Amino acid sequence: MPDILRIPPAPESPLSTPARIRMRDGVRLAADVYLPGAPEAADASPGDTILIRLPYDKSGVYCFIPLIAEYFTRRGYRVVAQDVRGKFRSEGDALLFVNEVDDGYDTLEWITRQAWSNGRVAMWGDSYYGYTQWAAAASGHPALKAIAPRVTGTQLGEPVRRTAAERVRRVEWGITYLYPLTQFFENDALHWEPDWSRRDFAAQAEEVIAQLGQRGLSYDQWYPNPVLLPRFPQGDPFAGRSVPVLHTIGWWDNCAPLSWADVAAIAERPNWEAHHYLRIEAIDHESYQLLEADGDRVAERSEAQIRALLPRTLDPALDFFEVFVRGNGRAGEVPRVSWNLAGTEEQRESATWPPAGVRTVTRYATADGALAEQPGPEATLAWRHDPADLVPSSAPDAFSFLLSLPDEAPIGERDDVLRFDSAALTADVDLAGPATARLELSSDGPVADCFVRLLDVAPDGTALRIARGQLQLLDAGTPHTLEIDLGQLGYRVRAGHRLRVHISSSDYPEFLPQTGTGADPWSWGETRITTQRTRVGGADGLALTLTVLEGALP
Template sequence: MTLSVRRTGPGPIAPTATQFMVRMRDGVRLATDVYPPPGPARPGPVVLTRLPYDKCGEYTFMPRVAAYFTARGYTMVVQDVRGKFRSEGETLLFVNEAYDGYDTLDWIVNQPWSDGVVGMWGDSYYGFTQWAAASTGHRALRAMVPRVTGTRLGELPVPAPGQRTHDVEMSVHRFYPLSMFHDRDMLDWEIDWTRRPLAAQVEEFFAAVGSRSASYDLWFPYPVSLRRFPAGSPFDAPAVPVLMTIGWWDNCAPWQWSDHREIIRKPAWARNEYLLLEAIDHENHSHFERDPLVRAAESDAALPRYLDPAIEFFDVFLRGEQKEIPRVRWQLAASGDPAWRSDSVWPPATSYQKAFHPAGAQAAVGDAPGGSLDLEPGRAETATWTHDAADPVPSPVGDAFAFLAEYPDERALAGRPDVLVFTAAPVGEPLDLAGPIGLDAVIGSDGPEMDLFARLLDVAPDGSARLIARGQQTIIEPGDACPVTVDLGHTGYRLNPGHALRLTLASSDAPEFVPAPGTGEHRWLAAKTIPNRQRIRLAETRLTCTVLPRGEAPS
C-alpha cells in the first residue's frame, strides 16, 4: 500500500513583522516575529502567542490577528514553539512550554518597545502554552485569554488507581504526534481506521517519511507521564486574570471545564476568572453565522467576534482602563439571538436541575422516536444492544473540530440496531438549558470493557435531530451491573416550542473515537474484533439537565 504524505513547511514572514531568533536558557533559539503598532516607537503592553502551527502560515493567520491587535496599540509577538517550523530544538509535545514561555517573557520585558506588561492569547495548543507560562509565575504575565483549550489538552485517558472508568480515547490523541508534532513541518496523511492493527499503519508512515515521532514513541503503547508543568501546577502559581473562552460544541471543552472546576477550588484564581461561553466549535465556527468564518483567508468578517473580547480584557488588565467586565457571558443557542447574556456565576444562580428518565426497552432499539424520555422513573427493564467494532456507529461529522461547519442532521443514526433511542414529548413553550448535563446509569457487558456514548439531541417538528451536548466514558470490567456517570458537558441552548429532547446511547462513535475491539486488547494493537452484548437498566438511569425558570433568558 502506498502512503500519501503531504508536507507543509513555513510560510513567508509577513512584511509587517521582524523575525528574531530568541535564545532560551539551554541555548536553543526560537523563531519570534514582532509586529509593532503604528506610530512612533515607544514602550507599551505586549500580546504574546506561542504556537506549533506556523507563525507565518495560513491556518492560524497570525499576520491578520497581529494587524488587529497592533491597530489597537498593542505590540504583537508570535513565536514558533521549540522544534516547529523556523524554531530550533527537539520536536516534543508539551514538555518545554513552561520554561520556554518564561524565557520568552524575559526577553520581551528587556526590549525597548516593552513596558514590562504582557498578556497572552490563543486557541488550543497556543492556549495550553499560556497555562504553561503561567505555571512559572513570571512577573510580566498580567492577563491571559486561553480559548478552546485546557491544561490537560490531548492527555491520553488512563484510569486512576482503583478507578473503573476513564475518558474514551479520541483518535486524535495518538494521531496528533504523527501529524502536528512529528517534526518541524505539518504532515497531512490518513489512517484507514478500518484496517487493523492501527499501529502497523503508523510503522508504514514512519517508513514513508524516514523518521519516527518522539512524542508518539513516548505514548505508545503505554504513555510515559510527561512533565507538562515542571515548575508546578499553574493553579499553584500566582493567579493571573484569565478570560476562558469555552465553546458549546468544542470537542476539547471537557479539558477546559476541568480547568474551571480546578479554578473554583483555588480562591485566588477564582477571583480572577472570567468566562466567555460561546456557541462555537473548536475551529470557531459559530452556531449563529453561516458566512465565511474566521479561518477563511479571504474574509476578516469574523475577526471582531474572535478578537474583541480579548481586546476588551487586555484594555482593562494590561492598560488599566476602568471598565467592569461581567464574570460570565454566555450565548443561548437556537434562540435566534447571538447577544451575550451576563451573570455573576455559572450556571446562573436561578437555574435548577430537571431529571428525565428513559423508558421502553423494546422500542428503544427500533426506529425513532424509540422509547420515551419521561419526567418520572419507569418500570424495571433492561435495554440491550450489540457493539461490533467491525461495524461501529459512524461519527456524524468528518472533522470533529469543525462540527458546526457541518452541523449534521443525526436522525438516521437512530435507525441503527446498536443505538438506543429515547424521545421526550415536544415542549409547548421554550425550555432553556443553561449549565451542566449528566447521565447516571447502571450498565453491563459480556466484554472486558465497555464504552458508553450519550448524546442529547434537539428533534425538530420535521424530524431532524441535531446535537445539543454529548459525553462518553470507558468502563473497565463492567460485569453485570456497574454504576457509571457520564458528563455531557455544559450548554446554553433553547429548545423551541414543538421541539423535543432525544437521548441516544451507543458504544461507539468512530472514527472520532477509537472503538473498543471487544477483546480487551490495546486498541491500536488489536488485530481482530469480537462483538459484545451491552445492557443498561432503565429504571436506574437518569438524565439531569440544568434549566432556567420560565422566561428567565430574554429572547
C-alpha cells in the same frame, strides 16, 4: 502507503521583523515582532505587548497570525508571534507540552528587555496556543499581566492512562496518537489520513515512520510504553501566582470538557478564582458559529471572511486587556460570566455559572423509548457492539462540528443505538448549566464504552446534538453505575421540538473503538461482537438530569 503532504513554514510577514530568542539551554526559538504603524515608520517606543506562542506556523495561513497581529497593532499593541520549540523555524525537539513553562518564561523575559517593551505583556490564542498561555502563567513571570485562552485546557492531548484501581475512565480520542504523527512529528506539519477501514493504527503509524525515515519523539514518548513527563511545576497549573484570565469556551468545542475541568479546578483555588472571567460562545473548536451565515459556513475562509471574523474573536480579549493590562476601567465592571444562549443572538451576563435561578429537572428512560417525568416499569435493554460495523461519528471533522452541522437523526435508526424521546415542548425552554446521565452498564465483553448524546429534534425530524458524554467501563462483566457528564449547556429548545437521547458503544472515528476482546484499540487485533445491557425503570434506571433556567420540560 498514505500520501504525506509536508507543510513547511510560510514566508515571514513583511509587516514583521524576524527575531531568534535564546532559551536557557541555548535553543533559539523563531519569532516575528510586529510594531504599531507602517513598517517604514513603526512605533518602537515602549508599549504593551501581546505574545502568541503556537506550533502551527506563526506565518502560515491556517492560524492567520499576520492578520491577527495587524488587528492588535492597530490598537497600539506590540505583538510577538513565536513558533514553539521544534516547530517550523524554531530549533529544538518537537516534544509536546513539556517545555512550554520554561520557554514561556524565557520569552517573556526577552520581551521585557526590548526597547519597544514597557514590561507589560498579555497572551492570546486558541487550542495549543491557549495551552501555552496556561504554561506561561504557571512560570510565574511577573511581566505577564493577563491571558485570554480560548477552546483549550491545561490537560490537552495526552493519552488516557489506566491505573490498577480504576473501573471507569475516559474514552480515547481517535486524534490522540495522530497528533504527534502529524502536527508534532518534526519541524514541518505532516498531513496524512489513516485508512480508517483497517483500524490497525499502530501498524499504519510504523509504516508512516518508515516512509519518513525517522522516528518522532512525541509519538514514542506516548506509545507503546508511555513516559509521563511533567508539564507544570508541582504538577499543578494553578499552584502558583495567578493572573487575570478571560477564559473562552465553545458550546460545541470537542475540547470543552478540558476547559470545564479547568473551571472546576480554578473554583477550588481562591487566588485564581478572584481573577477568573468566563466567556461561553456558541462555537466549535474552529470558531464556526451555530447561527453562521450560509456563505460563511465554508471550509476555506477567504481573507475577507477572516477579517470579518476578527472583531468577534479578538475584541473581547482587547476589552479585557484594556482593563487588566492598561489599567483603563475597573475590574468590577467586567462581567464575571458572559454567555450565549445558543439558538439566539443573546450574549448574557451573570455573576456565576450556572446563572442564578436555575433548577434541576430529571427525566427517566422507559422501555418503550420515552423520556418520562416518572420512572416506568423496570426492564433490561440490550444493544450490540460490532467492531466490524461501528456507529459512525456524525461530523467528518470533530474540531469543526458546526461547519457540517450534521443531522444525527439517522444514527438513531440503527439497531445498535438505543433511542429515547420526550414529548414535544409546548413552549420554549432555556437550558443553562450541567447535564448528566446516570445508567447501570454491563457487558459480555471485558471492556465497554458508553456514549450518551442529547439531541434537539425539530418538527421536521432533524436532530442537532446539543450535549454529549462518554465513559469506558473496565471489568464490564460486573454491572456498574456510571455517572456520565454531558457537559454544560446554554441552549434554547424551541416550542414544538423534543429532546432525544442516543446510547451507543462506539463513535468512530472520533473515538477509538473497542475490539470486544480487551485488545488495545490502537494496535487492534482479535475482535468479537459484544452485547451491552442497561436498566430502565425503577429508582436506579437510566435517567437524564438537566439544568433549566426558564420554561418547563414535558
